[in-house]
Amino acid sequence: MTDTAKPDRDEAQRLRYYSASQWTLIWWRFRRHRAAMVAATILGIMALMGVFAEVVAPYGPTSRNASYLDGPPQLPMFCDRQGCSIRPFVHGIKTERDPITLRAISVPDPETRVYVSFLARGEQVRLFGVIPTDIHLFGLDHDKARLHLWGTDDLGRDVFSRTIYATRTSLSIGVMGVLISFVLALIIGGTAGYAGGRVDGGIQRVTEVVRVVPIIPLYMGLAAAMPPEWSTTQVYFAMTLILGLFGWPTLARRIRSQLLSIRNEDYVVAARLAGARPSRIIGQHMLPSFTSFIIVDLVISFPYMILSETALSFVGLGLRPPSVSWGVMLQQAQSVRVIEQTPWLFIPAGFVVVAVLAFTVIGDGLRDAADPYSEAR
Amino acid sequence: MLRFTAERFVGMIVTMLLVSLMVFIIMELPPGDYADRYAFRKYSGTGVSVTEADIQAIRVELGLDKPMLLRYFDWIGNIVLHGDFGQAFAFETSVTKVIGDKALLTTAILFGTLIITYLVSIPIGIYAAVKRASFADYGLTTFSYLGLALPNFLLALILLYFANRWFNADIGGLFSAEMKDAPWSLAKAGDLIAHLWLPAIVLAWSAVAYQLQTVRATMSDELNKLSVTAARARGVPETKLLIKYPARLAINPVVSTIGFDVNRIFSELPIVAVVLGLTELGELLLRAYLDLDMYVAGAILLLLTFMIVFMNFISDILLAWLDPRIKLGG
């Protein structure tokens, strides 16, 4: 039984392999890269959290809990001195001020328990800005009490919720920035790579010039050029534009060299000799064969976008409150006071690190997987 | 070799001119100009009410009323012909004076960082390649990934805090109080080094991360080559074997990315400097942007870029010298 079944399965697998397209093959290879898979999963979760921020976050990014200022994280627990419960709960909180140092101190009140519930009703929000709902992933039973998984900041805002919203902003800025630089790179690098010759030489020179200037000082100059009367939305788009505007040189170079090498690939010559028009050659042969490489490059350029956004916001040239991004949150956390007294405000830094790491690891994984035909020979 | 050098040199000059044009355009971008700021500075608290005409007069006085192209040629002309970078409005002195010492300090930070980067990344990268897939290798890879992922301003803040709280390190400057105004001496240089390590470490971490990966990858490739296997079979001692070929070749990509490293260091410098309270070019640049003190900003940007281009040039020459094949390809 097994003797015959096994070769059959192998055969089926082989057939599947034979008729697998490039994306399927890339996926199969990528899947073998365990670290990259883990990273992709984490990033996926992050992105989902960002997309569904309104529902994942128990509270709005600016809604406050005045009775819990600079409050430490609350860990839901199952047991306390009064015994155990199946449902997780937290203790009630009393906030006092130290009479000498004037520091606000939150004291849990072990007598009161507030139970955590999932898919709880809470603040009215609009999912994606349209769908009204008051269901949140989790919350507290009690109307008045609030659950602050990662504590609160000096205004009593929930760090967890803010981090979720910040994730949305920062990732989307990264995406927009990468897309803009990608489009620019595609146009510029594409022109250089396809036209060649003098056009190529000129573009190469300009690329060289842009590449050689240190990028963050350049961003700083552009960011300083933003009119102060711009609204947060305008600043947001300006930021993506700025990040995109100078992110292209590396990409453009890669696109150009890819194009130049693909242009002379035998199968492209074959297509030309088969009478294909330039549009078909580019669309059918050149683009598909370098998209996978470009995707790798895009993924790799993400971390730089994210770090640039955080850095610019951090020095006050990027997004500013009440926008909430990782950079904005870290800018607000940038103090000795926070390190000593409210270190949980640095949690967004963890997100930055994890996101950048994830993108880097995925980039590595993709780079290995991007050319599925390298092994096939 | 001479021809190659001269060619690269001409290329460097052309690049610099184009960069200067771009820098100038960026300087021109922010709305408003220093005249507004200057009016406040000049008349603040004097009880004089400032009119638009006053501001226009200041504009004329500072030469900000001329058309942009003219100002560009004035600016670049003065830099090239007289080494004059223009007026530092906020300091009421010449840009050269404001930048003066800070350029030296910035260079000191840069070289401190580069030295740390190469001292750490080359041996460790080679080690990681030799001990591939070992515990040490994974540890080092993780460490370097962290270097890539940790925003350096955060690293700066954390290091600043711990250096200060635990080691009582002197912070917020590149010299201690007693050395700040002293003339240059060995003691002062020592003082500088004692203050340099913190920014240098912060800046070097991510540079180390990149270089570590490069060295490790190149080294791994080289180790796989037949010549190495053959030599090993001949019984050449392992250390000698490493130094003879692969290690030397593995340094090539490191040399070729010096310009890139400098670029990244300068890119991160302003932010790190702000956090660490260093008063060097990066921090000055940020302030100049906020003050609309555009000639200062322009000069700094140009200077930083010049250093990058120059290091690129050096790395090209060095590379051609290390590996003559490059010349033919170039």
Place this chain on the structure above:
Amino acid sequence: MTDTLIEVRNLSVRFPVTTRKLFRTEVRELAAVDDVSFDIKRGETVGLVGESGSGKTTVGRAILRAIDPSDGEVIFHTHTRDVDVAHAEGEDLRRFRTHMNMIFAEGPVQLSSMAQDRLRLFRSRMSLVFQDPYSSLNPRMTVRDIIAEPLVASGMMKNRAEIDARVREIAARCKLNLEHLRRFPHAFSGGQRQRICIARALVSRPDFVVCDESVSALDVSIQAEIVNLLKDLQDEMGVAFLFIAHDLSVVAQMSHRVAVMYVGKFVEYAPTDRLFFTPRHPYTHALLSAIPQADPDAAFDPIKLEGEIPNPLDAPSGCRFRTRCPHARPECAAREPDWREIAPDHYVACHFAEAFDFTRAQAKAAE
């Protein structure tokens, strides 16, 4: 077999080579192909041999206008032998009526000077089979799409069913499993891939195919298979081949006539038997001497050529082969030998061609 398909007249291909000096760039011309003339008959296979760098590939590509020739002309003699118009239907017919004169008209067509847009339509009459069956197939397309490309790309056919039918037909002729059409190139071995390449080259029923070292990358057993396939297809479809190779024995199997190239020039061109048995050029002779003989008794004494093949940029004066020729004399350096017909259909470029007798008796035994 007598009417001429391709006429190559004084074909030259020169590439600009720029050398950067300190303050100026020097542009020199590298003549990869220098004043080459020959013809190919309908349904015939012409073999083209020479060392690598001799310009064989450039000749092939220049004929196909993959590279634009610098000088000379390539004339394609069309004729209506396999006009498909009778079978063309509906849209295909309408679509091509406007171009019919050009594509199917009888008579000489100047390929070398044809405008790009017209050339594009003419592409279906000729094609190229590459050396490397790996790099010449787009790994991102299915075999069916690859084979169909010449039909689709040139706009020759539009109807999917018709295309499928034609693809299946040619695939079957190339001994490809029809099941495989859905697969991607990575599913195949080198030999199979080369069949796919051949199917692609022949799908539009061209009159002329250049096989550029098309078998040299394959194992010997597979080489034979492919050579046989090509022969069969030639018999069935009447296609003419320009068969470029450096391996003389394969060329011998395949070709009706063989040309020998050296540093951008033809040195000898003759029917296969003549060339192999009575070569007239010392270079041809040297090449032939390097073929191991099937007869174990025969003496194997390859002529070792001294020195390296010259750089076309600094080609020797006079006869280009003189620097390595064991028979070189002073006048070889003074004057370039003429390309002349020393026997019917036997062309050679050597001052002393008549004087040499390299007749290879032992070769007869091999045949």
Place this chain on the structure above:
Amino acid sequence: MTKALLLSGGAVLALTLPALANCPAVTVADLQGLSPDYPQQFELAEFEAKAACDLGFAENPEIAALNGEILGNGALPPVSERLPQEPLVVAPYAAIGSYGGTLTGLSRGTESGTSDLLSVRHVNLVRYSDDLQTIVPNVARSWEWNDDFTKLTFTLRQGHKWSDGAPFTAEDVAFWYNDVLMNPAVIEKAPGRWLFDGQPATVEAIDETTVTFTLPVAQPNLLNRWAIDYGQTFLPKHFLGRYLDKYNADAAALRAAHGFADEAEAVNFFYGNSDWKDVPSPLMKDADKVAAIGTAVMPTLESHIVVEENTEGRHLVANPYFHMVDTAGNQLPYISEINEEYVPEREVVNLRIMNGEVTWKQQAMQLNDFPLLKENEGKGDYTVALAPTLGQSPYYSFNRTHKDPVLREIFSDVRFSQALSLGLDRNEINEIVYLGQGKPMQTAAAEHVTVPFLSAEDLTDFTEYDPARANALLDEMGLARGSDGVRRRPDGKPLSIRITFASQGTASQLHELAAGYWSDLGIQVDVREVTSDEYRAAANANEVDVLTWKNDGVSGPNISQDVTDALFPGDPFNPKGHADWATWIETDGAEGMEPPAYIKRLFEVAGAFIKHPLGTDESNALGAEMMKIHLDNMIKIGVVSEIPEPYVYANALKNVPALTAKAYDYYWTYPYRPQQWWLEQ
């Protein structure tokens, strides 16, 4: 307010008796029965008479070395010759100090956050005592008003010397006014703050120690401001005058030799554009020129003089000719050197304080850093204390001359400001932003703590948190809510306002909170942080919806002579908005926008107010009316007042009293006599 008495010069001479006992080293803590005419200080003759003693003088043992650091100073004469014949005798707070040490202070940059340390070395003709009530002599020995407050006569100290040893005389005061401030060849536009009703005063040097100010209009409160002014009303004529053709026939040659194009450039190089002292010193501007001229900075009367400046900081040494001694006859200051380092980063400032590297820091310390600093007090061996601030109360003032007529209409309706005031939860703001240390309160154009005509009780209207009433008021105005909950303006657009602020003026948390409260009232609020410069530019250009800053410049001495804070548009540095009203009034209705009746009345009252001495009945009545106009029309919405702020001093720093105010309005440390601070070694 104390009115000054003129001490008779004759009396001083008469009291000089030979061979008396050593003087008692009295301190403020133990005056040993002596009662000075002015708090905490004596004139030499007064002291010797009251204590029946003869004061001998001593000097800082390092003074010769310190003098050596002052570029251009010659060898020092003995201390008795350096001091005026009539030095000011200062009673130290707790103990006679010992000499030496370096005071390390931090500023943000060359021109930023430096007032703190400027005030440490500051001197002027007169000074406020630390009771913040009494004006006391300083550089001037005494002064006298004529009856209608149009002529002020100062008597200077005989033998007082500049830091280079040159005599300081009445000529230097006249020079400052006549030859610099009012000299168009040097300063193009005469500064308005030294004009009186637009007219210049007449300043005359009567003799070496007597100078008179003859004023075009009565200025009963001029001294109040003089006592806190950053501007010093004297300049070294011997030094700057040599560049003016008027005083030096060879001035042109000298200017040429020193590389100055004209008189203005020469004066500007040392003096800057105005009395604002904190301009880059010649050392910063052109160190080469300084070396060529042979003098680093112009001579000063202050306790310390700048000897080194670069972009990292300044270094100062004690002025060897300083005019004060302690009650033991030691020439002040005690502290030999001041290091002023530029540290723009707040975190680095905090770390350095926590490390015990800072001797004194007061300016730009924030209340919310207090817990951190307090917790680290022991480790850093410093003391952090809270002092009452004056003029730190944040306010919102809606732009009633807004360019958008619809918003202008809404903002001009007092109910709008009332509603928004009721919508602020001041207790929560106090708790969150001010650690619960302030007092929820309205604000008017004066500091209720320091003026007699305004009390905390006047400032309670509309300070309760009452969203229901706020909503009712807004509804009543016809600003109905749309389906999205946002109120609509009369033209149907959503009612949307932007708070543009600079964190130098007001805390960002405040605005984020306010935006939240006001959003709850149905107003779309957008918060935008800008730099101080950008804020000022926008406010001066009438481009903000709501002005928001801290209410500084409203303490007694300020408004006694200058009511710009009560009026509009403020000054370019501290814009109060509504510039169009001021234009209308200045041009008699030819330009600008006609202000409502209450504003016209406000201008009238303010004009009258400054004509009366502060504290008189007339002054109080007018002041109260001004405040009433402000409060009734709610021109400003106050938030929280009486906010304390921390200040820090190293435990080694002695003779520092508990600050009675931490306020620019009293020029920071000037009332607390930093010359008698000393460092325990």
